[in-house]
Amino acid sequence: METKETVQVNNESVFNVSDLSVSYGDFVAIKNVNMDITKNKITAFIGPSGCGKSTLIRTFNRMNDLILGAKVNGTITYQGVDLYDKMVDPVQVRRRIGMVFQKPNPFPKTIKENITFGLKVNNMTDNMDDRVEKALTQAALWDEVKDDLDKNALELSGGQQQRLCIARTIAVEPDTILMDEPCSALDPVATKKIEDLMQELVKEFSILIVTHNMQQASRSSDYCAFFTTKTSDDGKRRTGELVEFNETSVMFTTPDKELTEQYISGRFG
Amino acid sequence: MENVNNLRSQLTKTITRPIEKIVKLFITASAFAAILISISIIFTLLTEAINFFQDPAVTFKGYFTATRWTPTFQNPEYGVIVLISSTLYIAVIACLISFPLGLFSAIYLSEFATRRTRKVIKPVLEVLAGVPTVVFGYFALNWITPNIIQRFIPGTGVFNALSAGIAVGIMIIPTVASISDDALNAVPNSLRNGSLALGATRRITSLKIMFPAALSGIIASFILGFSRAIGETMIVTIAGGQYPELNLDPRSAMYTITSSIVNVSLGDTPHGTTAYNALFALGITLFIMTFILNIGSDYVARKYRKEYE
Numbered sequence: 001m002e003t004k005e006t007v008q009v010n011n012e013s014v015f016n017v018s019d020l021s022v023s024y025g026d027f028v029a030i031k032n033v034n035m036d037i038t039k040n041k042i043t044a045f046i047g048p049s050g051c052g053k054s055t056l057i058r059t060f061n062r063m064n065d066l067i068l069g070a071k072v073n074g075t076i077t078y079q080g081v082d083l084y085d086k087m088v089d090p091v092q093v094r095r096r097i098g099m100v101f102q103k104p105n106p107f108p109k110t111i112k113e114n115i116t117f118g119l120k121v122n123n124m125t126d127n128m129d130d131r132v133e134k135a136l137t138q139a140a141l142w143d144e145v146k147d148d149l150d151k152n153a154l155e156l157s158g159g160q161q162q163r164l165c166i167a168r169t170i171a172v173e174p175d176t177i178l179m180d181e182p183c184s185a186l187d188p189v190a191t192k193k194i195e196d197l198m199q200e201l202v203k204e205f206s207i208l209i210v211t212h213n214m215q216q217a218s219r220s221s222d223y224c225a226f227f228t229t230k231t232s233d234d235g236k237r238r239t240g241e242l243v244e245f246n247e248t249s250v251m252f253t254t255p256d257k258e259l260t261e262q263y264i265s266g267r268f269g
Numbered sequence: 270m271e272n273v274n275n276l277r278s279q280l281t282k283t284i285t286r287p288i289e290k291i292v293k294l295f296i297t298a299s300a301f302a303a304i305l306i307s308i309s310i311i312f313t314l315l316t317e318a319i320n321f322f323q324d325p326a327v328t329f330k331g332y333f334t335a336t337r338w339t340p341t342f343q344n345p346e347y348g349v350i351v352l353i354s355s356t357l358y359i360a361v362i363a364c365l366i367s368f369p370l371g372l373f374s375a376i377y378l379s380e381f382a383t384r385r386t387r388k389v390i391k392p393v394l395e396v397l398a399g400v401p402t403v404v405f406g407y408f409a410l411n412w413i414t415p416n417i418i419q420r421f422i423p424g425t426g427v428f429n430a431l432s433a434g435i436a437v438g439i440m441i442i443p444t445v446a447s448i449s450d451d452a453l454n455a456v457p458n459s460l461r462n463g464s465l466a467l468g469a470t471r472r473i474t475s476l477k478i479m480f481p482a483a484l485s486g487i488i489a490s491f492i493l494g495f496s497r498a499i500g501e502t503m504i505v506t507i508a509g510g511q512y513p514e515l516n517l518d519p520r521s522a523m524y525t526i527t528s529s530i531v532n533v534s535l536g537d538t539p540h541g542t543t544a545y546n547a548l549f550a551l552g553i554t555l556f557i558m559t560f561i562l563n564i565g566s567d568y569v570a571r572k573y574r575k576e577y578e
Contacts, residue, residue, distance in 0.1 A: 063466060068384060095468030105459035108482050117477065118467040165463070172467060 014039045014176055014206045015060060020074035022055050022064060029055040030240035033074070035225060042198060042207045044217040044248065047227035047263070052240025053210045054102075056227075057178050059083075060208060061097040062090040078176075095122055098169035102181040104161035106153035106168075111136075111145050114153050114164055118172045135171035139163045140197050159190025166197065170205070177201065179209040183216065195220045214264060217248065224248040226260045314556060317549030324543040332550070336515040338524060340533065340544035347547060349554060351515050355430070355523035356555075359505055360498035362434025362519065363441060367494055370438075371445025372487060378446070379453035380461075380475040398443035406507030409436035414508065418520075428510025428522040436504045441494040448493060452486020453479055485569050492566035496559045502527035526555045 013036040021031035030052025037043050045053040055064070062083060064070040076083045083093060106114050115132045119125060132149070136142040141163040145156070153164055162182060169177055179198075183191040191213075198207055198220055211217050217224055225245045229238040244251065244260045255261045321327060327347055335348030374394070378387055413432040418425050425431065456479055464474040480487070510522020511532055530551050538545045 061466065063462065066462070066465065091468055091470055094466055099462075099466040101459060101462060101466075103459055105457070105463040107460060107463065107478055117464070117469075121467055121469045121473055168467065 012038050014079060016075075016077045018075050020056075020059065020072070020076060022052065022059060023071050023073075024067065025069045027237065028239045030227070033242045035242065035245050037206065037208060038223060039206050040202060040204075041222040042202050042209060042220060043223040043225065044221035045208070045210045045225050045227060046212075046214065046217045047240070047243075048229065049212075050238060050240070051227040051229045053225075053227050054180050055240070057180055057208055057210050060176070060178055061094050061099055063094075063099065065090050095172060096174050097176045097178060098172065098174035099178040099180070100162070100165050100169055100182045103185050104158055104165055106156070106161050106164050108152065108154055110150045111153050111156070111164060112149040115168045115171045118168050122172045124172065131171055135167040136164075138170055138201070139167035140193060140200075141167055157190070159186050159193060162186060162190070162194060163197065166194070166201075170201065174205065176206040176208065179207065181210050181212060184212060191216070214266075218252045221248045224251045226251065226255075226257075226263060228259060228263070311556070314549050314553045317546050318553045321543060321546035321550045324546070326543060327547075338513045338529060340547045341536070341538065345544065347550075348515070349526075349551065351513060352524055352526045352529055352551065353554070353558075354515060354517070355509075355512075356499055356525040356527070358517065358519075358523060359430050359434045359437060359509060359525060360495055362431060363437035363498040363501075364491070364495055366435055366438025367441045367445050367498075368491055371442045371490070371494065372449050374442070374446045375449035375453055375487075375490075376475055376480065378450050380471060380479060394443045394446055397439070398447075400440070402440060402501065402503040403507070405436045405440050406504040409433055409504060409508035422520060425520040426510065426522055428508060428512075429520050430509060430523040431519040433505045433507075433509035433523075434519070436508060437498050437501050440501065440504065441497050444497055445490045445494045448490030449483070449487045452483040452490065455486065456482040485572055489566045489570040492562050492569065496562035496566065499562070500527065500555065500559050502531060506531045526551050530555075 015035075015037035017033050017035045017037070020033040022029050033056060045057060047053050058064045058067075059072055059076060060078075060083070064072060072084055078093070078097070081088070107117060109117070112132055115135055116128055119128055119131055124131060133142060133146075136145060141160060144160060145151070145164075153161065156164060162185075166177075166182075183194050186194065195216065198209070201207060202222075209217075209221065223245070224247075226243045227240050228243050230241050231238050244255060244257045246256065250256075251260060252264060255264065322329065322332075326345065332347050332349050334350065335346045336351060337346040337348050338351040339346050374390070378390060382390065409432040410427070413435055414425070414427060414429060417435075418429065418432050422431070460478055460482060461474055464478040465471075469477070505523075505525045506528035509525060509528060511524045511528060512522040513524050516523065530548050533544060533548050
């Protein structure tokens with residue numbers, strides 16, 4: 001690969017995104033993204049619907065591979081390795097970069113099996129009971145389910161299901177967790193629990209989160225990327241673009257860009 | 270008050286809409302026709318079957334214990350067990366063929382196939398489902414038996430249970446495949462993504478997550494396939510032969526419920542005789558078997574739907 005240039009791999013960063021664009025067939029969902037994602041921090045992606053933030057987050061663990069016609073241009077390196085190199089196995093990538101989805105999606109199995117499934121897949125079959133307990137404890141769910149580990153996970157409440165999904169993700173010991181609007185299907189109480197949980201988890205993991213909720217981004221993230229859609233000159237196509245990437249504290253007080261300020265203050269979007 | 274009366278007179282029924290009523294009557298009658306037809310079929314079967322059992326030569330005990338089915342012989346025997354065992358035997362052979370092939374093609378279609386291959390395979394399966402069973406019957410008799418079975422298993426008769434079972438199995442592959450495929454497709458995509466995001470391969474995802482999640486639908490497809498195998502008539506009549514004694518050798522001819530009905534009804538058995546009435550006893554026996562299976566499949570499928578609501 002000739003991309004050896006002088007891309008300074010910062011020790012602190014876990015992902016380096018350069019000139020990234022993602023398209024589905026002829027439709028370009030998002031383009032020209034350049035950003036470094038810092039390790040052990042929470043990075044939030046915000047922006048109006050259709051700005052490509054969910055598309056972007058799926059490129060970090062190659063979940064876009066599963067969508068027919070999706071094509072990624074540019075590079076994302078993960079700790080220096082190009083994720084889209086031909087030799088990279090997406091299965092191995094996903095074992096290190098976990099993902100929590102918009103709607104809680106526990107498997108229709110018992111609570112315990114939801115966690116042991118990932119452990120078995122990743123050959124982590126030693127001390128399974130301990131690993132289950134540890135993951136559920138880390139996900140702040142242990143006390144609520146410790147007596148019902150053999151209960152079907154679908155019987156849990158939405159918020160509990162989402163924490164179970166977080167538990168099964170962290171059980172396989174990834175180093176990064178991608179969260180695609182993890183609270184959008186939850187009530188405010190459950191949302192608060194997930195946000196508190198993120199503050200705990202970030203000590204151990206790097207977290208990327210897509211959110212629609214501006215307060216959530218300002219409350220819980222360290223860095224924030226603001227995306228918006230640009231309509232093409234003929235008015236037919238809308239493509240997502242990165243407007244500003246900044247420390248959250250800066251972005252929500254003195255953003256660099258006019259557009260960011262308008263969005264944050266609720267004047268558009 | 271004036272206004273209210275005015276409005277009331279405007280809203281009062283003045284027009285009778287005859288077409289509304291006629292159309293409603295017509296569509297209601299159509300809906301009830303199916304019920305009426307079912308009831309009359311059951312009624313016919315039952316009355317004739319009762320006639321059959323009222324013949325002193327026939328006993329309930331004999332019906333279920335005799336090991337020969339020879340209603341047209343001098344000393345007739347009515348051992349339905351011969352027919353039931355042949356029917357189940359051939360149905361089981363058919364299931365051994367159709368369950369794995371149907372299920373694997375469903376898993377392939379829903380989990381592995383690209384949209385393009387799916388576009389080819391789906392219609393081909395539907396063509397297979399549209400082949401008339403008489404064609405399958407002659408395919409079994411004239412192709413499967415001489416080219417496959419007699420080549421590998423010498424001593425097999427021209428009419429044999431094996432080729433009939435294989436052909437019935439091929440016939441029900443589309444049933445199993447398409448219902449299983451529907452069941453797999455009904456599993457939310459989010460489960461598939463959840464599994465893959467944990468680093469599971471496609472194989473593990475399809476076998477450990479998608480397959481169990483769709484299991485009840487898949488079992489329903491199996492029951493329905495089995496039920497179709499039991500009720501299949503043409504193939505077994507053409508290729509399965511008519512061996513009227515209890516026997517469990519797949520190389521020899523057998524005699525299923527359906528083919529014995531065909532044979533008696535095509536022959537010159539006079540109306541009202543016991544041999545003739547036996548048809549209806551067989552009919553009701555077959556009806557009860559497939560009815561139970563269909564209800565079973567319906568129950569499993571219903572239970573399955575509940576899981577994701």
